[in-house]
Amino acid sequence: MEAKMLKNSAELLLRFIVKLEFDISYAQSNFDIKTVSKIGNYYYEMxxxxxxxxxxxxxxxxxxxxxxxxxxxxxxxEVHRVILSARSPVLKESFGKIKITEKYRVKFEAEFDVEVVKNFLNFLYTGSLKSTDGVYQLSQLATMYQVETLKNVCQLLNATPPDAEELTNYLLEL
Structure with missing residues (x-):
């Protein structure tokens, strides 16, 4: 069985992935398309x-x-230092300056809502947002702690909604 519409699949798939990153976020849907290995004309990832x-x-x-x-x-x-260090260069640097004696403490300013900080931490762990509430504060946290992916997500959330017809056309091309 051979895909009819994917003769030049690499360029189309890249275009599709880029467009989905920008367009699907408003529909609250998740698409995870990765091309890692190839068997004949089939691509897969376990x-x-x-x-x-x-x-x-x-x-x-x-x-x-x-x-x-x-x-x-x-x-x-409470969270894991290794996760925070892996996701934020600012936190990684600050943990490197502290002697290990007991649990570390990270203090966010009181101006941030507790739920927004939890959402920020959840993003560091999972790479996804549980809620889009407090996008402005999330953007501030992403900037302060240099979490580039979250900064990009917050920019997308503040962007104009996608054109439904254009998105449909991209989905049909696949």
Whole structure:
């Protein structure tokens, strides 16, 4: 079986992925299209989709956490230093300056809503947003902690809605 519309699939697939990153976010849908390996004219990737939610669950269940998160004087939750360090160069640098004696503490200014900080942390763990509430504050956090992917997502959320006809055409081309 051969795909009819994908003779020049690499260029079309790249164009499709780029357009979906911008257009689908408004429809609250997730598409994860990755081209990794090839068998004949079939492309595939085997992936465990559950690992991101498992990491987030480990944080919310306080399993092996080593960082306490505060908003002002309110303790929000505990998280894993390795995750924060991997996702934010600012946090990585700040953790490198602290001696390991007990749990680290990261304090966000009281101006940030607790739920927005939780959403920020969830994004660091999973790469997705649970809510688009507080996009302005999320954008501020993304800028402060140099989380480039979240900055891009926040820019998309503030952009104009996509043209439904154009999106439909891209989906039909596949």
């Amino acid at each position: 992936m465990d989709d559950k690992w991101l939610t498992d990491l987030w669950a480990a944080a919310t269940d306080k399993k092996l956490t080593d960082v306490q998160i505060y908003v002002g004087s309110v303790e929000v939750m």
